[in-house]
Amino acid sequence: MAAAKRVVIDLTDDGDDNAGSGGAVAAAAEDEDCLALASRGLSACAFFVLSRQPYAYLQTRFKAFDVCSELCFISQPGSWECGYVNTQMLLTAMMATKRFKLGTSVPTIASVQALIDAAHAAGFDPEGKQHFDQVAGGALRGKRVWIGPTEVASLFRMLGIAARCIDFKGPSSAVNVAKFCQTYFRHGLDAALEQFSPATAAARPRLSARPLPLYFQYEGHSWTLVGARDAIVLAFDPLRHGLMRERDFGVLAQRNVASELHGHRELQILVVGPAAGEPDVFSAEAAAAVVGSPVSKHIEGILIASP
Numbered sequence: 001m002a003a004a005k006r007v008v009i010d011l012t013d014d015g016d017d018n019a020g021s022g023g024a025v026a027a028a029a030e031d032e033d034c035l036a037l038a039s040r041g042l043s044a045c046a047f048f049v050l051s052r053q054p055y056a057y058l059q060t061r062f063k064a065f066d067v068c069s070e071l072c073f074i075s076q077p078g079s080w081e082c083g084y085v086n087t088q089m090l091l092t093a094m095m096a097t098k099r100f101k102l103g104t105s106v107p108t109i110a111s112v113q114a115l116i117d118a119a120h121a122a123g124f125d126p127e128g129k130q131h132f133d134q135v136a137g138g139a140l141r142g143k144r145v146w147i148g149p150t151e152v153a154s155l156f157r158m159l160g161i162a163a164r165c166i167d168f169k170g171p172s173s174a175v176n177v178a179k180f181c182q183t184y185f186r187h188g189l190d191a192a193l194e195q196f197s198p199a200t201a202a203a204r205p206r207l208s209a210r211p212l213p214l215y216f217q218y219e220g221h222s223w224t225l226v227g228a229r230d231a232i233v234l235a236f237d238p239l240r241h242g243l244m245r246e247r248d249f250g251v252l253a254q255r256n257v258a259s260e261l262h263g264h265r266e267l268q269i270l271v272v273g274p275a276a277g278e279p280d281v282f283s284a285e286a287a288a289a290v291v292g293s294p295v296s297k298h299i300e301g302i303l304i305a306s307p
Contacts, residue, residue, distance in 0.1 A: 023094070027067060045178035045231040049223070053239035058227060058234070066185035067227035069210040076238040082222045083147035084109040085238040086215050087155070089224045090272055093212050099280045100161060113140040116151050119158035124297045125150055148217050149270035152301050160282040162274050162294035164189075168267040170306030177216070177267050180304070181228040186210060190276045196304050215270035225269070250253045268301065 050057075052075050057060040067191045071093035076085040091107065094100045107115065120129035128150050132138065136145045145189045153163035168176050176196070184192035188211060191204040214225040216235065228233035276279055278294070 007209065009030060012189070037137040045175045045233070047174075047178075047233045047235050049235050049237050049240070050226070051237070052172055062229075062234060064072050065227045065229040065232075066182075066227075067210065067234065068185065068213040071095050071213055071224075072225070073236055074238060079239075080144050080146055081109055082238050084112045085216075086222050086224045087112050087152050088153075089238075090213060090215060090235070092273070094124075094161075098276050099213075100159075101281060110141055113142070113145075114157070115155045115158070115305065116147065119154040122158055122297075124154035125299050126160050126297070128154060128299075147281065149215055150299050152215060152270055153270075156301070157295040157297070160284075160287065160295055161272060161280070162275070162278055162282065163269045163299075164294050165299060166168075166176035166193075166269040166271060167303050168269070168306075169302035169303065170265055173265055173267045175231070176304055176306055177269065178228065178231045178233050180269065181214065181225055181233045184214070184230060184271075185228045189271055189273075193302065210273075212273045215272070217268040217270070218264045 045140050052073045055070050055073070055236075058065075063171045071089050074085050074092075076082050088106050088109075091102060095102050095104060095106070119125065120132070132140060132145065134142050140147070149165045153165055156163040166180065166307070168174075168180075170176075179195065180192045183195055186206055187204045188207050216223045218227045221237075221239070223235040223237050225233055225235050279286060282293075282295045
């Protein structure tokens with residue numbers, strides 16, 4: 001089977017300082033331009049890459065999309081910190097909900113490293129700890145070491161917060177990620193997983209509250225996924241520093257097509273937070289009682305494969 005086409009649309013600021021209300025596109029028109037890209041057969045799925053902006057932008061400029069709960073967009077200061085910065089953005093969303101007892105201060109990158117070190121010391125993700133013992137000489141703190149979803153999952157699991165790694169493999173990985181996101185942001189985690197297992201799939205109501213954003217990893221870089229609609233995914237790239245200007249989506253689609261995902265057959269999403277019926281924070285006793293617990297010390301990905 002030939003791989004379905006996918007495209008990444010770069011919506012970052014290109015240095016034009018003439019943005020403003022005079023050149024703004026109405027929110028409804030922006031939505032229509034966005035959706036029209038897919039309907040014109042541009043791709044089987046599209047990832048719209050956003051640069052730093054206020055959260056209100058998602059609500060006002062993408063009204064036809066299902067978007068995540070409130071978060072703070074953060075740009076990475078250098079070339080290696082994407083995993084830590086995406087973790088910080090997840091934490092801002094979790095703190096905003098006030099459900100997870102995480103306080104009000106976003107930890108620094110060094111503090112995120114220290115939390116992962118503490119998780120490894122507590123026995124979470126022993127395979128990951130062995131890897132960092134070899135490549136980083138032990139502890140992460142103070143070192144320029146890349147991290148991915150597994151390390152971040154170990155951090156949250158140590159705190160008693162459910163964290164699941166979803167592995168997408170095969171030529172249709174990007175399409176399946178878009179399919180997962182489309183359902184997740186509207187109906188939640190359980191429905192997003194069930195659609196890949198028709199025997200267990202069931203109709204689910206629309207979420208009453210916006211879900212948390214998703215940590216998304218491909219080889220060499222990671223994004224935070226913040227919304228979806230009709231196989232179009234809204235993604236924030238922490239490498240993009242400029243505030244996004246209001247542009248015509250049609251022009252951008254023709255002018256700024258990026259290819260970050262081209263050829264990638266292995267993608268990964270980290271979903272943080274409880275599934276239906278799970279507590280916001282697990283006690284050690286509750287975690288031990290759950291079969292295949294999402295806070296167990298051994299972190300195994302949920303595989304979604306395409307032929």
